[in-house]
Amino acid sequence: MEQVHLKYGTSAVDFEIDGAKSVKYLYENKMRVIEDIKAEFLHCVTDGVIGTKPLKELIAPTDPVTIVISDMTRFWMRQDVICELLVKYLHDEMGVGYDQIAVVVALGTHRKNTAEDRRKLASEFVYDHVASVTDHDCDAPDLVYIGTTSFGTRVSVNPLAVGRKVICIGGTVHHLMAGYGGGRKSIVPGIASRETIRMNHERALDPEKPMTDVRVGSGLVENNPINLDMREAGAMVHVTFGINIVVDTSSRHSGLFCGEFDKAWQASCSYVQKGYGLPIDYQADVVIASCGGFPKDLNFYQSTKTLFNASRAVKEGGTLIMLAECPEGSGSKDFFDWIKPLSKGCLDEALRASFTIGGYIFYAACESIRRSKTLLLSSMEPELVRDMGVRSFKDMKDLLAEVDFNGKDVYVIPYGGSVLPQTKEAYERICREAEENGGAK
Structure with a gap:
């Protein structure tokens, strides 16, 4: 049994993972801290x-x-x-x-x-x-x-x-x-x-x-x-x-x-x-990601950074659990307005006709959500994200009741908005590209 402690808004959430085949934490690589x-x-x-x-x-x-x-x-x-x-x-x-x-x-x-x-x-x-x-x-x-x-x-x-x-x-x-x-x-x-x-x-x-x-x-x-x-x-x-x-x-x-x-x-x-680029050996059955608490989970618009990063670490058809309090709701005036064309099956056509930043973040979020079963711990009303394919909960116990950890490989990402899981091949390619375009200090 694994005890997990993750940041959530200005507080934290504690819970247990029971029966998993493996539980691995994904952190950023060790970084220097400027003392002066x-x-x-x-x-x-x-x-x-x-x-x-x-x-x-x-x-x-x-x-x-x-x-x-x-x-x-x-x-x-x-x-x-x-x-x-x-x-x-x-x-x-x-x-x-x-x-x-x-x-x-x-x-x-x-x-x-x-x-x-x-x-x-x-x-x-x-x-x-x-x-x-x-x-x-x-x-x-x-x-x-x-x-x-x-x-x-x-x-x-x-x-x-x-x-x-x-x-x-x-x-x-x-x-x-x-x-x-x-x-x-x-x-x-x-x-x-x-x-x-x-x-x-x-x-x-x-x-x-x-x-x-x-x-x-x-x-x-x-x-x-x-x-x-x-x-x-x-x-x-x-x-x-x-x-x-x-x-x-x-x-x-x-x-x-x-x-x-x-x-x-x-x-x-x-x-x-x-x-922050993190090479991984495999994609997990279950990924649990916190945005890292306030202000990174101030609203859903900002919290999608964690969604995009964490979705790279989960298997197609796996389960993604995201912790994002979102006290400000969507955070982008037009973000949830795009649920209407989504439900009508014309999201791509509508966005191309009237492009907005919030609209694209919504579009990309839907692309990521489609990869897995997505469960959200949030103070937002569940109805706001239901049509996107997300099941939202206000209590972690209720959320975990929907998850089967038995025999599963699990990743826990405490700072999902920062850590970017990448296949080893992608990691090496992106490092090389970044080096060629600027070089490390």
Whole structure:
């Protein structure tokens, strides 16, 4: 009998696995922990910069500066710590006035933040000292058109990213659509128009078949049309400096990759793949995955990262159990709106006709759910996910009553939003691709 303890929202769930043939835990590979983040930051913006000059040589004391940071769904990377160090460095070491610094929260199409959210995201010090800490609005009338990519995407961005020195702070993780988060995603979707985001993200669908394009997926960058388009769009902003954060599953800073916008991001991708990409020998009969607790299971939209990752570890027709409290419900305004075309059997046709980000995440979630019997522990009402093929429970005992562990191979994934199970062949290929595109630090 195996005793299991998994995070769930701001609390935890304890239960037993009885009668299984095997129980194996899937964790990320051992990662370093930065003990002195201030010293690491100073090194990374001076002698340790990647592909460019030290930060001091890129920005003059008279330059207006815009710092782009991520929203609350990515607060696990503790960007507030880095943002505060950066602002103090700009002011104290480089002579940039606080009134010359603006911070923009890269919301993409996500919900607006409260003032308290923005204070938390940027840090109290930054919020109280800089000229402004504002949310990006993808529907704002003053967004600036800066060009069209070779893929045909019209790129319009927040005006604070034009005519100013731009520094982007992002967190690098595996990403379902873009291959990896961080880097150019601070621009698209982060501070781009809704039209730009839609034109980029709709490339997730196969151009001919009713399915996701096989070139799109976690860890895939080389031929991924979404990533390639994002990189072109990001380059149009002429970002002065990129700061890419990698954390371990306890949100402790593990890697800081700073310098030329694209090259520093590429180096962080290699580090992420080697840290969170996990080669597995086989797919299990039963996979139990927690998102890792708050804020990673804040809503179902964010929790689908765990669904996508964990579904790779379960056999076709096996059982996937996911723990995601989701106190905010879907988390995306239009996510569950797509249940209607799903129930009518026209989801692919409807999404192509009126593509949205939430719609595609819903589409991809349905693709993953179809692979296995999917059971969910959540505070959401079960009816919300029933038509997707998910059985949802509010009590773990009720959920486990539906599971037969006897003689089964079981994987337990405590941090499903971070750990990406991969066949050994896929792991080696993706590591090689990440190395060729940037190399480890």
